[in-house]
Amino acid sequence: MERIIGHNNHRYTVDKEWGSRYANHYSVNDCHEMVMDKNGRLFLLTNETKNNILIYNKDGKVVDNWGHDYPGGHGLSIHDEDENEALYICDHDRHQVIKTDLNGRALMILNYPKETGHYQFPEQYLPTETAIADNGDIYITDGYGLQYIIQYNCKGEYTRHWGGRGNSNEQFDCVHGITIDNRRSKEKTLLITSRNQNCFKRFTMDGHYLETINLPGSFVCRPVIKGDYLYAAVFRSGSNTAFGSGYITILDKENKVVSTPGGSAPEYVNGNLLPQHQEEKIFIHPHDVCIDDDENVYVCQWKAGKTFPLKLQRIA
Template sequence: MNNNRRNFLKNTGLITAVGALGGLNYETMSNTNPQELIIGHNDFKYKVDKGWAKLTVNRTPLFNCHEMVQDQKGRLIMVGDHVANNILIFDKSGKLLDNWTLSFPGAHGLSLSKEGSEDFLIITDCGWYQDRSGQSKSQAGQVIKTDTNGRVMFTIGHPRTIGIYKDDEPFMPTETAVAPNGDIYVADGYGSDYIIQYDSKGKYIRHFGGKHNANPDHNLSNAHGVSVDLRDPKNPKLICTSRNESCFKFFTLDGKFLYKVELPGMYPCRAVFHNDNLYAGVCWSNDKEGKINWGDSGFVTILDKNNKVISNPGGNTPNYQNGKLQPTLAVSNPIFNHGHDVCVDEDDSIYVCQWNANHTAPIKLTRTV
C-alpha cells in the first residue's frame, strides 16, 4: 500500500481504536465487520483477514501451510505438506489459480530463483512428517528445483553421497536461499545444522555452521531458515536462523560469521526482505516464566534496516531497555497458531503461513498505517 492511501485512511478517520490487550491493539474499521482486528505497532499495523484464501477443503485439502513466495507475474505460490497439494498458486484476491504435487509428505521450504523472465522453485523436502494416525516419521530429505508447473530440473540429495557428511550425520533440510549469482544455500535445520552452498547447477562448493565449532557463535541450533540480505548491495550477507537460540546469525556469502541479532522470547523462522525491512514468522514464543509455550503462541516480527524490532503483529509491543530488546511474547487469545513464514507483496500486505494450525489456509494482513 502506498503512503497516500495510508494517509487517506488516517485523515478520513476510518480507523478507530477501541482498546488494547497485552500490546495487541484491538481496533475496528468503520462500516465493516466489528470483529475485524487491527494488529501491530508503530507505523506497521494491519487488518486481519482469516478468510483470504478462497478454498474448498474437500476439493483442495491442506495440512500445514509452510512457506510462500511471489513470482514475477504477481502470483502467490505456497508450499504445503499435503501429498495431494504440495504447491498451491493464488492471485492476490485469494483465488486459487493452480495446484500440483510432488507427493512429498515432508514438503517444507520454498524459494524462488528468478532467471531472466522465467521463475523456478527450489522446494525442500525435510523428510519429517506425520502419518494419518499422527505418528511422527522421518527419512532422508532432499532439495528439488522445478519450474512453476512442477517439471523437475534437478535434485540435491544426501551430502553423504559426495563425502561431506559422516554416516551418522542426518540430512533433513528445511530451507534454501538463492544468491544473485544463482548459488543455492541449503539449511539443514532438522538435521545436522550445516549451511551447504551449491552452485546454480547443484555442484557442491562448501559448508559451514553445524554444531561443533570452537567459537559457539559460529554454531547453529535448529538452522531453520536461510536468506540472502541485499539491503546493502555492496555488502551482501547471509542470514541464518538459529531458532533454538532465538536469534538470526549473519554470515558473509562464503560462510564467515559476522554477528548475530538476538530476539529474546521468539523462535523465528526465515528472514524475508521487503524494502529495507526484515519480516519473519515467529513459530512460538516463551511464556511469562521464560519457558517455551508450545501452544498457539506464534506471531509476526518486523525489523528495520538497523535490525531493530519495530512491530510484532500478534505479539507484544517491542520494548528496548538500554538498547537491549526485552523478551517478546504472543498476546493472550492469539491471532495465529504458529507463524511459519510470511510473504510481503508490493502493497505491503503480509501473507502468513501457519504450521500445526488445524489445516487452515494462510492469513492476509492488509497494511493500514
C-alpha cells in the same frame, strides 16, 4: 469493528478467511511456506500430497495447483534465472532439495551432502530452506538434521559447508531459514536463523560470521526481506513447548524490531530488546510470511488445524 494488530508504522487488519474462502476443493496439512512470482501469483507449499502447491491470486482464489510427490515439503524459495523463474523445494522426508519450474517439472535434485564428510546416510539430512544468489549459487540449511549450511554452485556441485550444532557464534540450534540481505551495503550477506537460540546470525557469502541479531522470546522461522524491512514468522514464544504462542516480527535495516503483529510491543532498554511474547490470539504456529507489493503480509501456519493462509492488510 475490524481488529487492528501491529505497532508503529506497521499495523494491519486481519483476514482469517483469505486462503480458505475459495478453496473448497483443495486440502492442506501444514502450510509451510509461500513465495510470490513476477506476475503476483502466490505459491503455497503444503505437505498435503493431494496438492503440494496451491497457486493463489491476491484475491485469495486458487488459480492452479500441482504436486503429489513432496510428503515432507517444508522450504520454498523462488529465483529468477534468465527470465525464467524456478522454485526450490526442501523435502525433509525425501532428504532432498528439488528445483522445479513454476509448473512443477523437476529440473534438478540435490541429494544428501555426503561430500561434507559429516553425513553417512540420507536420513541424517533434513533440509528446511534455501537461498539462491545472483550467480545461481544454492545455500541450503539442514535445519532438522546436523545443522550445517551447504553451498553449491548453479550446477549443483558442492562448494563448501559450515556451521553444525553448537553454541558458538558460527554454530546453530535449529538452522531453520536463510536469506540474502543487501539492504545496508553493496556487499551482500547471508541472514540465517538459529531458532532455538532466538536469533538471526549474519555471515559473509562464503560463510564467515559477522554478527548476531538477538530476538529474546521469539522462536523465529526464516527471514524474509521486502524493501528496507525484514519480516519473520515466530512459531512459538517464551518456550519451545508453548503451544499456540506465535506472532509475526518486523525489523528495520538497523536490526531493530519495529512491530510485532499478534505479539507484545517491542521495548528496548540500553539498546537491548526485552523478551517478547504473544499478546493476542490471532495465530497458532506461524511458519512463514510472504509480502506483496502493497506490503500486505500473507501468513502460513504449521500444526494449526489444517488452516489455510491468512492475510494481514496493511493500514499504516
